[in-house]
Amino acid sequence: MLRIILISPFNHKDNVFPLSLGYLDASLKNHDCRIYDFATEENPKNNLKNFLTHFKPHIVGITFWSNKGYVVEPLCEFIKQIDRKIKVILGGPHPSSCPEEILKRNKNVDHVFLGESEIAIKEYIEKIERNESSFETIKGIAFRKNSNIIKTEFHFEENLDQFGPINWEKLDISKYLERRQFLLNKYKAMPIITTRGCPYLCKFCNVRNINGTKIRHHSVGYILSEIDYLWYKYGVREFKIIDDNFTFYKEYVIDFCEAIIKKNYKRIAFSCPNGVRIDALDDEALSLMKKAGWYSLYLGIESGSDKTLKKMNKKLSLQVIEKQVGLIKEYGFIITGFFIIGYPHETRADIIKTIKFAKRLDIDLANFHTFVSFPGTPIYKELVERGEIKKNDFSKQPFLQPVYAPRGMSIRELRHLFVRALFSFYLRPRTIKTIFLLFIRRILSIKRIFFYMKNILKKHPV
Numbered sequence: 145m146l147r148i149i150l151i152s153p154f155n156h157k158d159n160v161f162p163l164s165l166g167y168l169d170a171s172l173k174n175h176d177c178r179i180y181d182f183a184t185e186e187n188p189k190n191n192l193k194n195f196l197t198h199f200k201p202h203i204v205g206i207t208f209w210s211n212k213g214y215v216v217e218p219l220c221e222f223i224k225q226i227d228r229k230i231k232v233i234l235g236g237p238h239p240s241s242c243p244e245e246i247l248k249r250n251k252n253v254d255h256v257f258l259g260e261s262e263i264a265i266k267e268y269i270e271k272i273e274r275n276e277s278s279f280e281t282i283k284g285i286a287f288r289k290n291s292n293i294i295k296t297e298f299h300f301e302e303n304l305d306q307f308g309p310i311n312w313e314k315l316d317i318s319k320y321l322e323r324r325q326f327l328l329n330k331y332k333a334m335p336i337i338t339t340r341g342c343p344y345l346c347k348f349c350n351v352r353n354i355n356g357t358k359i360r361h362h363s364v365g366y367i368l369s370e371i372d373y374l375w376y377k378y379g380v381r382e383f384k385i386i387d388d389n390f391t392f393y394k395e396y397v398i399d400f401c402e403a404i405i406k407k408n409y410k411r412i413a414f415s416c417p418n419g420v421r422i423d424a425l426d427d428e429a430l431s432l433m434k435k436a437g438w439y440s441l442y443l444g445i446e447s448g449s450d451k452t453l454k455k456m457n458k459k460l461s462l463q464v465i466e467k468q469v470g471l472i473k474e475y476g477f478i479i480t481g482f483f484i485i486g487y488p489h490e491t492r493a494d495i496i497k498t499i500k501f502a503k504r505l506d507i508d509l510a511n512f513h514t515f516v517s518f519p520g521t522p523i524y525k526e527l528v529e530r531g532e533i534k535k536n537d538f539s540k541q542p543f544l545q546p547v548y549a550p551r552g553m554s555i556r557e558l559r560h561l562f563v564r565a566l567f568s569f570y571l572r573p574r575t576i577k578t579i580f581l582l583f584i585r586r587i588l589s590i591k592r593i594f595f596y597m598k599n600i601l602k603k604h605p606v
């Protein structure tokens with residue numbers, strides 16, 4: 145039996161339960177696997193040192209998002225300094241997008257995993273246990289061999305029910321439940337995954353590298369037992385569905401909602417905080433979602449310019465967005481729109497169009513982000529080829545601060561437009577009233593607003 149530690153290096157205290165590590169842990173039932181979440185530790189690095197010295201793991205795995213390079217790279221070195229024999233493995237969105245680059249850059253990394261890794265990690269650990277050193281048969285792995293880097297094709301499993309169930313007890317759930325992890329919360333909330341993958345090919349998105357372009361799902365029965373468990377055992381009353389594209393298959397949404405309605409939970413709420421596609425929603429789906437307990441919808445609107453939507457390959461038009469927002473509003477959802485500003489080729493006029501569009505739409509809140517190009521996305525490749533960004537520019541990415549501006553615009557100018565977007569959207573009597581009402585209803589987390597404000601107002605090093 146091998147000893148394994150899986151680390152989530154997000155040290156922001158409001159981080160959510162790391163589902164990625166929960167799923168991987170569920171695959172490693174025959175081993176002594178522990179999950180270590182920086183977000184729930186008072187002194188994460190010091191405690192980790194003690195943990196590593198006492199637990200003496202054979203393998204340490206770290207989940208890695210592109211914006212966390214400044215934490216993950218030193219962490220790999222830290223682990224190797226404690227014991228060079230520990231195998232350090234990485235997985236998650238960043239390694240899935242540029243495994244070769246990571247292996248070239250960081251000698252402290254032994255193996256890199258690509259995409260969903262429940263099966264790959266299981267096979268890997270079995271090989272390590274048997275002292276095998278050939279990994280070519282594992283799907284979705286990259287490693288050094290002689291002076292080459294070998295990368296195998298990744299594979300996505302059709303039936304998600306073979307993964308999990310998550311052993312929630314591996315972490316102290318109360319630490320996650322006592323926080324307001326999202327901007328909007330009605331009750332004590334936990335994230336869950338019902339489907340993985342998305343068939344769209346938006347140019348700024350790297351979901352295709354992580355979960356593929358085919359939507360696969362858990363059965364409704366599987367999800368219900370997960371909900372039941374969290375509802376009865378931990379008093380969780382709100383479920384944040386963080387799928388890539390939850391609303392794509394309407395029949396699935398309908399089956400899911402009908403099953404929830406049938407269960408007749410005394411109190412339950414749902415939302416999709418990382419956004420759903422706006423065009424997939426119709427009367428039937430919306431009315432059932434409302435009945436099942438949905439109260440808020442985040443919509444991937446992205447831009448107020450048809451030209452930019454086309455450049456993003458978003459397959460949406462302003463006309464469809466306006467029509468759909470109107471329809472969704474009729475059902476009384478709290479609507480939050482996601483908007484990207486400063487997308488390549490955008491001019492000042494395009495960005496102002498987005499700001500005006502956000503204000504014109506009947507939405508309650510707007511989540512503006514300045515554009516970041518993540519590795520593995522088509523737009524990243526284009527920008528590197530055109531010499532507009534250097535590889536690794538994203539690693540400097542401070543939360544909510546621009547690091548890229550389209551040609552002809554400075555970062556300072558983009559930052560002004562970003563602040564203008566926020567001020568002109570939020571300082572309207574209508575939005576102030578909405579915020580006040582959401583606050584009174586104890587749905588809106590003021591703490592998170594301060595968190596966003598603090599990050600937005602940080603002086604940017606330009």
Ligand code: B12
Pocket residue numbers: 154156159160161162163164165167168204205206207208209210211233234235236237238240241257259260261262265337348349350351354355386387388417418513518519544
């Ligand atoms: C939920 C979510 C959030 C939530 C919760 C965040 C959190 N820390 O838990 C919220 C809304 C807060 C959020 C915020 C942000 N997010 Co987000 N988020 C997601 C989302 C939708 C799901 C992630 C998830 O939990 N998946 C479920 C688990 C089961 O899957 P998984 O994490 O991929 O793990 C599997 C594999 O990757 C692999 N794996 C993962 N880790 C490891 C480790 C090892 C050792 C191994 C072997 C394998 C492995 O195996 C796992 C099981 O199959 C993804 C989209 C996506 N599909 O990944 C975006 C995503 C991860 N987010 C992204 C971004 C950019 C952000 C923000 C920076 C956005 C912003 N500008 O504010 C912030 C940053 C927050 C932060 N803490 O730094 C990007 C990351 C891109 C990148 N290249 O890194 C993604 C991919 C979205 C996208 N379309 O591009 N996010």
Ligand code: SF4
Pocket residue numbers: 342343344345346349350351388389421444
């Ligand atoms: S942005 Fe949304 S719709 Fe577009 S590819 Fe990514 S997950 Fe799919």
